[in-house]
Amino acid sequence: MSPAPLLRLAARSAWARRLTLGVTLVAIMLSTALLLCVERVRTDARQSFTQSVSGVDLVVGARTGSVQLMLYAVFHAGAASNNIDWKSFEILATHPAVEWALPLSLGDSHRGFAVLGTTPEYFTHFSYGEHQTLAFRAGAPFANVFDTVIGSEAAAKLSYKIGDKITLSHGIGSANLLEHGDKPFQVVGILEPTGTPVDRTIHVSLEAITALHLDWFAGAPVKGVAIPQDLVSKFDLKPKEITAALVGLKRRSDVFRMQRFVNEFRGEPLLGVLPGVALDELWQTIGLVERTLFAVSVLVIIVGLAGLVATMLASLNERRRELAILRALGAGPADIFLMLAAEGLLVTTLGATLGAAMLTLISAIFAPWLLEHLGVLLVPRVLSIAELYLLGGVIITGMLASLVPGWRAWRMSLADGLTPRS
Amino acid sequence: MSAAPAILLDELQFRWPGQAGLCLDIPRLEIAAGETVFLHGPSGSGKSTLLGILGGVAVPQRGRVCVLGNELTQMNSGARDRLRATHIGFLFQQFNLLPWLSAIDNVLLPCTFSPARKARATGLAGASHGVRAEAERLLSQLDLTSSHWLKPAAELSVGQQQRVAAARALIGRPEIVIADEPTSALDAERQQIFIDLLLREVGASSANSPVGADKTALVFVSHDQRLAAHFDRTVDLCEINRAVQTEARMGPA
Numbered sequence: 001m002s003p004a005p006l007l008r009l010a011a012r013s014a015w016a017r018r019l020t021l022g023v024t025l026v027a028i029m030l031s032t033a034l035l036l037c038v039e040r041v042r043t044d045a046r047q048s049f050t051q052s053v054s055g056v057d058l059v060v061g062a063r064t065g066s067v068q069l070m071l072y073a074v075f076h077a078g079a080a081s082n083n084i085d086w087k088s089f090e091i092l093a094t095h096p097a098v099e100w101a102l103p104l105s106l107g108d109s110h111r112g113f114a115v116l117g118t119t120p121e122y123f124t125h126f127s128y129g130e131h132q133t134l135a136f137r138a139g140a141p142f143a144n145v146f147d148t149v150i151g152s153e154a155a156a157k158l159s160y161k162i163g164d165k166i167t168l169s170h171g172i173g174s175a176n177l178l179e180h181g182d183k184p185f186q187v188v189g190i191l192e193p194t195g196t197p198v199d200r201t202i203h204v205s206l207e208a209i210t211a212l213h214l215d216w217f218a219g220a221p222v223k224g225v226a227i228p229q230d231l232v233s234k235f236d237l238k239p240k241e242i243t244a245a246l247v248g249l250k251r252r253s254d255v256f257r258m259q260r261f262v263n264e265f266r267g268e269p270l271l272g273v274l275p276g277v278a279l280d281e282l283w284q285t286i287g288l289v290e291r292t293l294f295a296v297s298v299l300v301i302i303v304g305l306a307g308l309v310a311t312m313l314a315s316l317n318e319r320r321r322e323l324a325i326l327r328a329l330g331a332g333p334a335d336i337f338l339m340l341a342a343e344g345l346l347v348t349t350l351g352a353t354l355g356a357a358m359l360t361l362i363s364a365i366f367a368p369w370l371l372e373h374l375g376v377l378l379v380p381r382v383l384s385i386a387e388l389y390l391l392g393g394v395i396i397t398g399m400l401a402s403l404v405p406g407w408r409a410w411r412m413s414l415a416d417g418l419t420p421r422s
Numbered sequence: 423m424s425a426a427p428a429i430l431l432d433e434l435q436f437r438w439p440g441q442a443g444l445c446l447d448i449p450r451l452e453i454a455a456g457e458t459v460f461l462h463g464p465s466g467s468g469k470s471t472l473l474g475i476l477g478g479v480a481v482p483q484r485g486r487v488c489v490l491g492n493e494l495t496q497m498n499s500g501a502r503d504r505l506r507a508t509h510i511g512f513l514f515q516q517f518n519l520l521p522w523l524s525a526i527d528n529v530l531l532p533c534t535f536s537p538a539r540k541a542r543a544t545g546l547a548g549a550s551h552g553v554r555a556e557a558e559r560l561l562s563q564l565d566l567t568s569s570h571w572l573k574p575a576a577e578l579s580v581g582q583q584q585r586v587a588a589a590r591a592l593i594g595r596p597e598i599v600i601a602d603e604p605t606s607a608l609d610a611e612r613q614q615i616f617i618d619l620l621l622r623e624v625g626a627s628s629a630n631s632p633v634g635a636d637k638t639a640l641v642f643v644s645h646d647q648r649l650a651a652h653f654d655r656t657v658d659l660c661e662i663n664r665a666v667q668t669e670a671r672m673g674p675a
Contacts, residue, residue, distance in 0.1 A: 324518075328512055329512070329590075
């Protein structure tokens with residue numbers, strides 16, 4: 001028998017129960033959107049973390065643990081136990097396999113934000129995410145010694161704009177830091193948000209770091225010696241030491257050879273780390289976030305499906321009589337099954353599709369806010385393959401869930417026999 | 423070919439699961455093709471159970487149930503469903519219309535589940551008219567005017583719903599029509615009118631049938647014995663069901 005008349009009947013029956021089904025539809029829509037949202041934040045949080053640097057082939061620092069090196073070189077958290085000699089950096093930078101090398105000098109801060117001393121090339125070579133380079137929201141890279149470029153989050157939190165004067169503190173943290181009060185910096189550039197530690201960084205030139213510490217010795221200003229800001233250019237501002245370096249290679253295939261070169265460096269003990277691998281490792285160690293989000297995802301699925309089954313069971317009494325009548329008029333189990341499955345498929349597919357559409361819309365609206373305030377970079381997209389699988393899972397589970405009450409209804413309709421009670 | 427009886431029960435015994443005593447114990451009941459039978463039984467005499475067995479929903483533990491020569495106990499549930507859909511029209515006490523479906527679509531419901539019944543209904547209307555025309559003809563015959571045909575069943579009066587239910591039982595001219603207390607919701611005058619209509623339709627289908635074709639048998643179940651006079655024969659379920667007699671004998675004196 002052609003199923004068309006049966007499906008027409010199922011459609012009319014569904015239309016007659018449109019209010020109950022509407023509630024079910026909204027429940028499925030919301031739980032689908034929530035599930036996809038949590039999953040998307042989870043994968044994107046991981047992604048924006050593990051892609052805090054990209055395009056960098058090697059992170060080089062004094063010999064320490066790879067996680068610790070990543071922590072201070074990329075996240076500017078914690079302090080380096082040792083520095084790299086400038087001569088070592090120069091040897092590295094001029095190695096034939098190296099295309100570019102960016103020196104990083106850390107140790108100062110400004111109102112809780114890390115200060116990074118580097119070269120102007122940093123703004124052209126550093127990249128994150130899918131090889132996105134840094135972009136300026138306003139201004140340009142630093143040209144003078146006491147120029148600074150600040151990350152978006154630091155600029156927003158401290159309400160800085162181009163032309164503002166700021167002073168740096170010696171050391172990291174917030175309590176009782178000594179100020180470099182005599183040498184203020186001028187904000188010349190503000191970066192676009194990236195969802196990486198760059199947003200929370202104050203960038204200055206490498207020479208500025210040297211200049212700040214000309215009249216310092218062993219972590220404190222030397223008493224009676226004060227070199228005014230306008231005289232620092234008379235001094236040799238070439239750094240003696242840097243904290244770490246980011247290295248880009250001409251050919252990626254050289255990376256292991258180069259890593260060996262760094263690790264067996266003769267001048268001093270150095271460590272070279274592949275940032276992708278190390279970031280992944282680091283994410284694993286702080287994987288609590290991801291596991292928590294995953295647990296939330298699972299809870300969302302359970303709650304959503306429980307709601308689905310609950311609304312389906314609630315509508316069961318409505319259907320009990322209907323199914324008994326259809327059975328009495330000759331509908332076989334296969335006919336009943338087809339009707340119930342068609343309805344379940346329609347409602348869950350429609351609900352899941354609307355949920356995905358809702359999420360796409362909402363994430364498009366809220367992506368800038370999320371990046372600004374939570375530092376999570378939502379990649380704009382319709383649906384990823386993994387999300388399609390998830391969506392398929394929701395539809396299949398929803399359909400199965402809708403068959404459970406259906407199966408119960410069918411058993412009841414058999415028991416009701418040919419004299420269904422009203 | 424001599425037609426098989428519409429319904430034949432032979433040494434039938436049925437017990438509901440979990441109950442000690444038999445519910446039905448009927449040595450023999452035969453209803454011929456085209457016969458109209460008034461099946462009388464007070465509540466508790468096993469009426470609903472017997473209808474369930476005839477419809478193929480309940481299966482007896484012992485004995486034979488033959489519907490149009492088909493041994494129900496030998497068939498699987500799918501085959502019983504098909505037999506019910508194709509050859510039996512049911513008319514229920516509460517009419518059991520789908521409230522959200524129009525009158526005419528309610529009448530057409532059995533044709534949705536049975537292609538054979540649909541084919542017969544189409545044949546009756548003539549190939550050029552189709553199955554819908556047959557439903558319209560039946561509704562007209564049962565004095566339901568065309569202005570009501572497309573209304574949802576829920577919007578019809580009790581009397582109108584009852585006639586829609588009757589048309590649904592009769593569509594495609596099934597060999598057996600089983601009516602379970604279809605008049606209990608009506609007053610005496612309307613009961614009379616309805617039974618006349620029903621008998622006329624059943625009779626018409628028998629009279630119009632070519633010689634040798636199946637005739638429509640009517641089993642009319644009611645506890646109201648005043649209606650018995652309209653039918654070919656009266657069967658008292660209390661008399662033929664030994665389970666009830668046993669219970670009566672063994673009950674409190």
